[in-house]
Amino acid sequence: MSNSHLFLPSGFPRATLGNGIGRYICQLKRITLKFCKERGSSMGMRDFLEHDLVDYASKHPSVVVYVKPRRNRSAVIKAEYCNGEEFWMSTYKMTREEIRKWLELCTTQNDGAEFRFRKMMHTDTPSIQGPWTPFSHRNPELNTASFPHEELSKPVFIPQSATDRLIELFKEQQHTLKSVKEG
Amino acid sequence: MVFWGSSLFFKFNPNRIYQPGPSKFWRRRRILRMSAHHFGRRRNCYRLALRSVQKALVYSTKARKLRCNDLLKLNGQRLASASEELGTNIRVLRMGLHHANVCLDNHMLADLSIWEPRTFQALSNFAWNNYTSQGLGDIHDLGSPPEGVILRGYKRQ
């Protein structure tokens, strides 16, 4: 989607409460699985509950799993996270494998919000040496210079004058003569 | 005990024509949600909104490649101004680093020039010296060399 529409909030990546600085803590608190005992749309959910649920629950002991049979309603998973966010998903006509994968996603997420990242990174300390300022690469002696200053008042670019060139040529000539004499 | 709910009175009606997919209301709503922030009648009138939303989606698809080009240009500009402040130019910086096998990309170099100016100055000085000592290009317009660099006789294979 174009990013500026109103229903897709955007922000920067944050891990809740500094997750990972110490140890990793699973952010999923509670999973509620609702299904119908008769209807065909819940068949995948029923299969999942029969075969994979106990494995899932034992693998993630920090997650509380509620299973709610509800007549004449389609199968649904609802996940609740530590920051209060909720993730609701209809598993209407999903297979057991699909439900297992969605449940795994719920477990590895930090919250259920669909969110657009503006940058793929977040730092609290973007600069260690101090960010660039116009004075970063300038001589700090400028701070204590008193004006008028002879050195600073000179023009920045002075092309070589004819006199300078002649002096240069003369010096070279002298050197050459000297080396010829010595050599 | 029998629970009498409305579901017990539901009966499948074979005479009703069940249309596939969402009804007109929901189809239009899908588009109007996306045009909610557009200007004027384009956000409320379906026909105009449809065209507007399609245009917006096409722009957002095409812009992904354009963004890469924009960032390249931006980083290039930043590096050029940063290296010119330090007395070199971007060509010297890039070639000097490339020929020393330093594989930092434009984005990273630009970030260093903004957030870590001393590191950037060091890299720039090194690149200058590498460029001139290895004879990678014309040196007459480069001015005097930066101080404080020792190259240790490194030469790229």
Add this chain to the structure above:
Amino acid sequence: MSAIRRLMHIVNPSVNALLRKPGSNLLNQNFLSNNQSLPSLTSFLGLKTLSPVSRAAKAFPKTPSHQSTVVDTSVDDERTIEEVISKVNSQIENKSHGRLFAIIQLANRQWKITPEDVVVVEGHWPPNVGDSIRLEKVLLVGSSDFTLVGMPLLRPDLVNIQATVVEKRLSHTKTNFKKKRRKQYQRINFYRYQHTMIRINSITLSAVNEKKDLEGVDGRVF
């Protein structure tokens, strides 16, 4: 500390150590002495900014047409190098370098990272949630006073960057929409990438320039 700040950088020798020749450096090797105070006014890079105009004003030093003595600075160079490296090593030993930043290559992108920051990797990436990872492709490590630049990478026994995988989720739904007007051609495609969020835990350095018996092996299994 201020001296180290101005002795800019260390060029980390690459694996091609055999090609290092002593003192083959020509040009003006003015490098700053290692005294504690800032050098004097006139000798230090000029009072004006190093703009291209001021640099170009004194064009690249012309090789003189007559004989002149070439100053061999190799002995001084070696001494300076040793001093710089020992200063860096002492900072590393005492861990007085402060916060370090590193530039790493990860998932076909380069990132500038410090400890405690969060990076999101887009695309299929195997590491699972809760895994502790070592980031090996380090291009550059820097602190307030020194920088170590790899050519192209720094040795793994020099730098150690640890990270933890914190989250694995799907991106927001992205759309690919193509339309050719007046040709009844229109395609829409929805996709979601996997996002893995990692938290950088630490960046640790070991001493620079320790002589190894074998170069190029770097503790790897072949």
